[in-house]
Amino acid sequence: MNKKRIKIAIQKSGRLADHSYDLLKKCGLIVSRNKGQLIGYAENMPFDLLFVRDDDIPSLVKDNLTDLGIVGLNVVLEKQFEYANSTQKELFSIEEYLDFGQCRLSFAYPEVSDIQSLSQLKNKKVATSYPFIVGDYLERESLDVEIVKLSGALELAPSLGSADAICDLVSSGRTLRAHNLNEGESILEITAVVIRSGDTSDPFKQKWIRKLLERINGVLQVRESKYVMMHAPRNSIDRITELIPGAESPTIIPLEGTDETVALHVVCKEDVFWETLENLKQEGASSILVVPVEKMLV
């Protein structure tokens, strides 16, 4: 394989798979990939996509088999702990926190159990796929709880009798409810992140990775951003700008035939709600337009 291609590992299937692929396409990558193929090639930029199991992504990046990876913070932190406890050095960095893959790592207790909180879990067992993260948390809280490491079907552990509680990812909470488990203490908020190998010093790779990270940044900003246009009384410009959430300094354009009213254009880095428009109107704004932003490079 051509060495001068940057490899990005993303989840093959699961919660992050579609979001990760879409993000890269929004960054301008045109990817050719046959169905079922585990590698895709960008036709217009020197990037190859590898479709793999999420749990394998940190190791691939650490071992420099891929340059970048998109994976949940849970998987990243667990691996970082694992590497820190061994002699292996941490050989990747977190470059960007993304706006998808949100969930939390929480303890959960069987509805029928007397144990419904961490303090009651003393000298009992908790099943988890994240023994390092959970172990670190329990240690910091000085709680003596035995960790049972399981890689799947955690939800069944209490009813099978192998643990008194579990500590697992919760998103909508559906999985817990379906297994008659109550969500308890959350110990970590999670999103997807971009990780980068410690060995990307090749100038060609550096250049393209920088370009991609900038575009990812742009995509993230654009998702929230709106372009707001209105007519506004000249003497209300300050008050009006204050009303718009996350507004940068506005562009003021004179209007033909009047000195009192101007056109005010502003990029707003948050969503704009009806209440805001109503407040703007109260300050004398009219003809208010809110339009989505297609692309942004700052």
Ligand code: PRP
């Ligand atoms: C997580 C977790 C639960 C489910 C919770 O699995 O292990 O099974 O999501 O989501 P819910 O609260 O919306 O029901 P995930 O899809 O991340 O798979 P993985 O842990 O095997 O990667």
Ligand code: ZN
């Ligand atoms: Zn997984």
